Amino acid sequence: MPIRIESAQATDYLKVAALDRLAWPIVPDVFIPDGEHIWRVWSDTATLLVARRTDEPPLPESYDIAGALVQFPTKRGELFLHKIIVHPNCRGTGIGTELMKAALAQAEVPVLLTVDPSNAPAVKLYQSLGFTIREHIRGFYRPHEDRYLMSYRPT
Numbered sequence: 001m002p003i004r005i006e007s008a009q010a011t012d013y014l015k016v017a018a019l020d021r022l023a024w025p026i027v028p029d030v031f032i033p034d035g036e037h038i039w040r041v042w043s044d045t046a047t048l049l050v051a052r053r054t055d056e057p058p059l060p061e062s063y064d065i066a067g068a069l070v071q072f073p074t075k076r077g078e079l080f081l082h083k084i085i086v087h088p089n090c091r092g093t094g095i096g097t098e099l100m101k102a103a104l105a106q107a108e109v110p111v112l113l114t115v116d117p118s119n120a121p122a123v124k125l126y127q128s129l130g131f132t133i134r135e136h137i138r139g140f141y142r143p144h145e146d147r148y149l150m151s152y153r154p155t
């Protein structure tokens, strides 16, 4: 699937917010006002990368985002990779890897993220790019919801 990784435009935020609702099986496909608001803010203020499909003939604009990633600086001078999502129909074709590589290419300081330990595709993806598990945090959200805190050091 041909894609180009690029910075999101303000006009992409509704498409990315829609993809965000699709990407998580446990979240119902409903309008999330704050979710849309935050993607709009991130399109202006964070590193928000999109994997834009470059099919020929071109897809209708509303279908041209296959994945997205957002990362931003923390107050401790690190980067926090907040979220990466790939459209369910486009997974396993290397798009997540391309988004991560583009984000890490911009990283001159350590990058942190957290991930559900049972999310095997995501954990494998991060490890394949050099992230290591810094801590297994038990009950990160609610008591039964653990997270790995993973980190990456640029070389």
Ligand SMILES: CC(C)(COP(=O)(O)OP(=O)(O)OC[C@H]1O[C@@H](n2cnc3c(N)ncnc32)[C@H](O)[C@@H]1OP(=O)(O)O)[C@@H](O)C(=O)NCCC(=O)NCCS
Pocket (backbone or CB within 6 Å): 023, 024, 082, 083, 084, 085, 086, 087, 090, 091, 092, 093, 094, 095, 096, 097, 098, 115, 119, 120, 121, 122, 124, 125, 128
């Ligand atoms: C995690 C996610 C972003 C991966 O995107 P992707 O485009 O499918 O990833 P890639 O095709 O680049 O695959 C990268 C690596 O991930 C791992 N991977 C991908 N799909 C996998 C699967 N179904 N099972 C196990 N490992 C998998 C593999 O190690 C793969 O590398 P390989 O093909 O060389 O073995 C995607 O599955 C997704 O959007 N999931 C839902 C949202 C999410 O969980 N985001 C991460 C937490 S914020």
